[in-house]
Amino acid sequence: MNFIFLGPPGAGKGTLAAQVAEEYGIPHISTGDIFRAAIKNQTPLGVKVKAIIDAGGLVSDEITCELVDERLKKDDCKKGFILDGFPRTIPQAEALEKICPDVQVVNFEVNNDLIIARLSNRRVCKSCGQNYNVKFLPPKTEGICDKCGGELYTRDDDKLESITHRLEVYREQTEPLINFYRNINKLTDIDSARDSSLVLVDFKKLFPAK
Numbered sequence: 001m002n003f004i005f006l007g008p009p010g011a012g013k014g015t016l017a018a019q020v021a022e023e024y025g026i027p028h029i030s031t032g033d034i035f036r037a038a039i040k041n042q043t044p045l046g047v048k049v050k051a052i053i054d055a056g057g058l059v060s061d062e063i064t065c066e067l068v069d070e071r072l073k074k075d076d077c078k079k080g081f082i083l084d085g086f087p088r089t090i091p092q093a094e095a096l097e098k099i100c101p102d103v104q105v106v107n108f109e110v111n112n113d114l115i116i117a118r119l120s121n122r123r124v125c126k127s128c129g130q131n132y133n134v135k136f137l138p139p140k141t142e143g144i145c146d147k148c149g150g151e152l153y154t155r156d157d158d159k160l161e162s163i164t165h166r167l168e169v170y171r172e173q174t175e176p177l178i179n180f181y182r183n184i185n186k187l188t189d190i191d192s193a194r195d196s197s198l199v200l201v202d203f204k205k206l207f208p209a210k
Ligand code: AMP
Pocket: 009, 030, 031, 032, 033, 035, 052, 053, 054, 056, 057, 058, 059, 060, 064, 084, 085, 086, 087, 088, 092, 157, 166
C-alpha cells in the first residue's frame, strides 16, 4: 500500500507515519527529514536548501521530485511506502502521478490554533529525530529523548515567524492538492485534531494492513 500523508505542518503526519511504518512494515519517507539530514551533514544539497528551509519556504520542485524519484526506486518501497510532506505543490503531485499513480491520499484535518500550539511547543531529538511536545507529549526528563537519551531541540522553522510563513505557503501551494486528489477519487479525510493513538485506530479501520 502506497500512502501520501497530506496536511499542514503540525497536523500530526510525522507522528502517525512513524506508527504506521512500524505496524505495516513499510518505510516512512519524510522529505523534510531527508533535507534536515542533508543540512546536518553539510552535503551540497544541505548547503543549497538550508536558508530556504529555515525561513519556512519551499525547496524547488525539481530538486524535491528528483530526490523522491530516487528514493522510491529503492527496494524497501516494493511493499509500499508512506510519503510525509510530499507532494506539496501541484507540479509535484503531477510528477508523482507519472512515477506512481497507485496511491491513497490521507488528508489530515486540524484547525489553525491547534497547529500553532503543536508547532511552537514541538521539540525534536537531535540524534534519532523523535518528536515531542512540551505541552501535549512531554519527554519523561526535560530536554532528553525517552528513546535514545539524545538532546532535544527546537527546529529553526518552528520559530513563530517561520510557522506563520509555512502556514501561508501551505494554504497557497499545498491546499489545492486536496481538490486535485479528491477529483481523482484518491482522497480520504481523517480528523487529526485528536490524540495520535485515536487517529491510528481510525487509520487501521480505513486501511487494514494486508
Ligand atoms: P517538514 O518536515 O515536512 O515540515 O519539512 C520541512 C521543510 O522542508 C519545509 O518547510 C520545506 O522547506 C522543505 N520541504 C519538505 N518537503 C518539501 C517538498 N515536498 N517540497 C518543497 N519543500 C519541502
